[in-house]
Amino acid sequence: MTNEKQEELKELLRDLQSGEFDDPNEESDSNSSEGEEHDGLDHREEGLFWVDDKADVFENDSYTSVRKKMVSKHNHNIGNVLKENGKLCQEFQRKQSSRHYMSMLVQRKNLPAWQERDKILDLLDRSQVLVVSGMTGCGKTTQIPQFILDASLKGPAGQVANIVCTQPRRISAISMAQRVAQERAESLGNSVGYQIRLESVKTSATRLLYCTTGVLLRRLEGDADLKGVTHVIVDEVHERTAESDFLLLVLKDLIVQRPEVKIILMSATLNADLFSHYFFNCPTIHIPGQTFPVDQFFLEDAIAETRYVYVIEGNSPYKRKHNSSRIYGPGYKSGPRNAMDYVFDDTESLDKTYFVKDSIPDQDLNLQELYIRYRDVRAPVIKTIAAMDLDKINMDVVERLLEWIVEGNHKYPPCAVLVFMPGMAEIRMLYEKLQSNTMFNNKGCVVYPLHSSLSNEEQKAIFSRPPDGVTKIIISTNIAETSVTIDDVVYVIDSGKMKEKTRAFAVGNSDHLTLLQAYKNGKRAAYVYCRENFLSSRVLQEIASLKRQFAELLSDIGFCREGLRARAVERASTHGTDGVLKATGPEANLNSEIISLMSAMLCAALYPNVIQVQTPEENYTLTSDGEVKMLPKASELRFLTKRDGYVHVHPSSVNHNTRHYESPFLVYLEKVKTRRVFIRDCSMTSVFPLLLFGGSQINVELHNGEFVLSLDDGWIQFAAPSYQVAALVKELCWELDELLEDKIRNPNIDLNKCPRESRIIQMIVHLITTQ
Numbered sequence: 001m002t003n004e005k006q007e008e009l010k011e012l013l014r015d016l017q018s019g020e021f022d023d024p025n026e027e028s029d030s031n032s033s034e035g036e037e038h039d040g041l042d043h044r045e046e047g048l049f050w051v052d053d054k055a056d057v058f059e060n061d062s063y064t065s066v067r068k069k070m071v072s073k074h075n076h077n078i079g080n081v082l083k084e085n086g087k088l089c090q091e092f093q094r095k096q097s098s099r100h101y102m103s104m105l106v107q108r109k110n111l112p113a114w115q116e117r118d119k120i121l122d123l124l125d126r127s128q129v130l131v132v133s134g135m136t137g138c139g140k141t142t143q144i145p146q147f148i149l150d151a152s153l154k155g156p157a158g159q160v161a162n163i164v165c166t167q168p169r170r171i172s173a174i175s176m177a178q179r180v181a182q183e184r185a186e187s188l189g190n191s192v193g194y195q196i197r198l199e200s201v202k203t204s205a206t207r208l209l210y211c212t213t214g215v216l217l218r219r220l221e222g223d224a225d226l227k228g229v230t231h232v233i234v235d236e237v238h239e240r241t242a243e244s245d246f247l248l249l250v251l252k253d254l255i256v257q258r259p260e261v262k263i264i265l266m267s268a269t270l271n272a273d274l275f276s277h278y279f280f281n282c283p284t285i286h287i288p289g290q291t292f293p294v295d296q297f298f299l300e301d302a303i304a305e306t307r308y309v310y311v312i313e314g315n316s317p318y319k320r321k322h323n324s325s326r327i328y329g330p331g332y333k334s335g336p337r338n339a340m341d342y343v344f345d346d347t348e349s350l351d352k353t354y355f356v357k358d359s360i361p362d363q364d365l366n367l368q369e370l371y372i373r374y375r376d377v378r379a380p381v382i383k384t385i386a387a388m389d390l391d392k393i394n395m396d397v398v399e400r401l402l403e404w405i406v407e408g409n410h411k412y413p414p415c416a417v418l419v420f421m422p423g424m425a426e427i428r429m430l431y432e433k434l435q436s437n438t439m440f441n442n443k444g445c446v447v448y449p450l451h452s453s454l455s456n457e458e459q460k461a462i463f464s465r466p467p468d469g470v471t472k473i474i475i476s477t478n479i480a481e482t483s484v485t486i487d488d489v490v491y492v493i494d495s496g497k498m499k500e501k502t503r504a505f506a507v508g509n510s511d512h513l514t515l516l517q518a519y520k521n522g523k524r525a526a527y528v529y530c531r532e533n534f535l536s537s538r539v540l541q542e543i544a545s546l547k548r549q550f551a552e553l554l555s556d557i558g559f560c561r562e563g564l565r566a567r568a569v570e571r572a573s574t575h576g577t578d579g580v581l582k583a584t585g586p587e588a589n590l591n592s593e594i595i596s597l598m599s600a601m602l603c604a605a606l607y608p609n610v611i612q613v614q615t616p617e618e619n620y621t622l623t624s625d626g627e628v629k630m631l632p633k634a635s636e637l638r639f640l641t642k643r644d645g646y647v648h649v650h651p652s653s654v655n656h657n658t659r660h661y662e663s664p665f666l667v668y669l670e671k672v673k674t675r676r677v678f679i680r681d682c683s684m685t686s687v688f689p690l691l692l693f694g695g696s697q698i699n700v701e702l703h704n705g706e707f708v709l710s711l712d713d714g715w716i717q718f719a720a721p722s723y724q725v726a727a728l729v730k731e732l733c734w735e736l737d738e739l740l741e742d743k744i745r746n747p748n749i750d751l752n753k754c755p756r757e758s759r760i761i762q763m764i765v766h767l768i769t770t771q
Helices: 003-018 061-095 099-109 117-126 140-153 170-183 213-222 242-257 272-278 299-306 324-328 339-347 367-373 379-387 395-407 424-435 456-463 511-524 526-533 537-556 566-572 580-584 595-606 687-693 723-745 755-769
Strands: 129-134 163-167 192-196 199-201 208-212 231-234 262-267 284-287 416-420 445-450 471-476 489-494 610-614 619-623 626-630 638-641 645-649 665-668 671-673 677-679 682-685 699-703 706-711 716-720
Touching (some): 061 140, 117 140, 129 140, 140 170, 140 208, 140 231, 170 192, 170 208, 170 456, 208 213, 213 242, 231 242, 299 395, 367 379, 395 424, 395 471, 445 456, 537 566, 537 580, 595 665, 595 682, 595 687, 595 755, 687 706, 687 716, 687 723, 687 755, 699 723, 716 723
Parallel strands (some): 129 262, 163 208, 192 208, 231 262, 416 489, 645 677
Antiparallel strands (some): 610 665, 619 626, 638 645, 665 682, 671 677, 706 716
8 A cells, every 4th residue: 555545544534533524414403402412313304203312203294194094005905805806716616617627627637636635735724834745747836736726716705825836947937837827727817927037927816926936035025924925835845055945944934923824845856854844843745646657778778779889980079088908908909809809708707796886887997897787788889888988978879869769760659859968058069969960950850958048938939749740859957857847758868967056155357347348248239249249139138127126226225316116217228228327327327437446346246255366486587688577377377265275267267368467366256166176257356345345354463573454264364564554444444334334224325425425435446446
């Protein structure tokens, strides 16, 4: 820190301590008696109350009027709900004789869940929480909510159920709502609807709402008691995400506050006792699944049926990267006899009691060991398996298998095919491979990708049945394993691979600011820019929608113009803009183009996800002008995290080939573990953002005659030129915390118009931008 900055900081803190700045919100009320002191809680002229040391809360005429209006509005809402309930009861009675409803009812009665209908309703009558387990396809997600709703529609209007059923993914919320609406012979949005992020189909008559877990959590923020909701159903509860676990925590408190609300936990693969114990040993019920004859084929069968043998060439990406002695065994010799001859010489002499442990994967076995494991498999098939890299997904085998299913000579009927892939990259790779194959890019086949990142319209197409003679192929992640049911699928190809992402609960050179720049450029010339830079215009539109929602939230808590609403901002936006800049005004965007400040905000958002950049020893090269310091290679830099030790910057990051960082600290959002731990996105941050926005207690200690500022139990340390500088920085952090606390307590404070607060903000901006 320069001497000039030290003097500015000292002057600021002296002014703050001396009380030089007067808070305009602390002026006395003009109607107050002389000497009367107010604490500044609410001094607006139209305020409902004020507080002082000698008085309680006083109600005035305005308060009484508002209270009457609120009671009147509440009674009006209850009247509307009862009126809607009465209509729903009448419609339900009428549809009992509907031909379409009766035909769907016949299908519903064939589901295993229907056989447990009376038992489920009885358990719900006698207990507040119920745990339901059942195999995929038994009908629990579509039928149990209908059992509850139908039973309530047969009673008085005041007892009609209002059910919320959470789903882990958007596609499952939409598809379940569509299916249930179809079964009830009504249009979507009547008694059955759905709500996901940025999209909802529901009305005031909706009494069964399918939504994502995040939507329900967002609702709980503003309505902690879930007023009006009678039943909460949490589906696929076994997935144990951070959101679902937090929801269970909230629901456990809710059943104490609202004894009349019912909670149902459902899953296909559920440790029922675990969840029953968590909810005070509540009852459980298991629904048996429908069983169908299934023929299983393994890799060796697929290779044999498709005749995918002897086709792994030397430059094939699917060839195993080992030397011959490892593949064929130590007895292999080069010469006129091939490897198989030597293997058979050895294996024929082995006793049948020889075996290979099942715990050892095929990838780690040589040819001789594979022959022992697969004694009944033909030799060419074993040789093919031995030559394949089994850690990779062999797209050629998948393509051959699909060709065999579509046009092969077998006994199975022509029906839809479901292919499981671990992620979007593999889905696109196989999709493009099939599109280049004339067997699949004609009118006889239709290929659909299915992934949670696809648009809702793209996801909906997979549920439609193709015309006769057309084979539907769906390439999906495990989203289609439990979250949705595609009823015309007969063939399933499983790659046996999956991706798993985990996050810690504590959640220039910047991937994040690069994305911001891409977003800004994309808004200016959306179509052309997206096409040239391989961006999704739909994602950019979702980002714009989120920005407008965030602007509304900031307006509600007093950090930008009052009264902003996301829909109004969207209507006022012009082509190529999201409307937020215009709506919030120039005073809220003074520093929007300053990279150092945006990096500081990233530090505030992502701390404690911090990386230390470690550089090798300095090297110099001799030139005609003397010795010159050499930059290290990017591969020589080391990146250290507190929890996982050394990590690597992902090749997709803009920092992957960076050789020099002005600051030795990066912040990141996501870690990915494959064979190594990678940081997928990271941004450089400097000293002051870590100190001011890190959120940890700052300690000042003396080490080897040098004053050190430390964060995070000493894992992050900075040297200070003197104790006075260290104390000044610590004092400024305290002032910033006080400022934010005052703002949260009284959102009506305008920080730009308060001399004390504005001076603190200006000083912080100055420190960060001139560092």
